Amino acid sequence: EAQVTQNPRYLITVTGKKLTVTCSQNMNHEYMSWYRQDPGLGLRQIYYSMNVEVTDKGDVPEGYKVSRKEKRNFPLILESPSPNQTSLYFCASSLSPRGDTQYFGPGTRLTVL
């Protein structure tokens, strides 16, 4: 089944403890992206990747890092999480970087205490 997977689905952590949220897609998509969703603010893009080893900032990149060493994986790294990063995170992928439909993962609910 074609899908985007994320792990973990739920995570409670404390301020400053480094964490990684994994994202993987099995559709051979070139483009991958991370979003966060907050009440009243909607979905906002954090980082995106056009292809392997090509990444760039979205609208809200502060406090996050990403890497794209393999086409299928696009992990999101929070090196020193803070409470304002408590949010619902979604990974998405599309076949090509322009005009193609993005397919979303199931989400990761992160709470930073």
Added chain:
Amino acid sequence: EDQVTQSPEALRLQEGESSSLNCSYTVSGLRGLFWYRQDPGKGPEFLFTLYSAGEEKEKERLKATLTKKESFLHITAPKPEDSATYLCAVEGVGQGAQKLVFGQGTRLTINP
């Protein structure tokens, strides 16, 4: 700056009562307009992509239409299982790599 406004914020209908959701947008050259459905705590589920004014797409009880300034999601004879938040997003040609700008969504409730 690209913007998307959805209305109404929330809509409550009786089962079988047809209605429309609105998505108004401003974009520097539309590359695509996307409709998604989102259930609470889950990822957005793709519904439709529209690329040019006049285009229409249908899927079961849903029909999406597009003009140069807005898109409508028409829902015909809805059922309780159609209850969800419906999200509209646009991608503009001025954004460089694909970036979706989302609206706030319309929360639709269908009462049996």
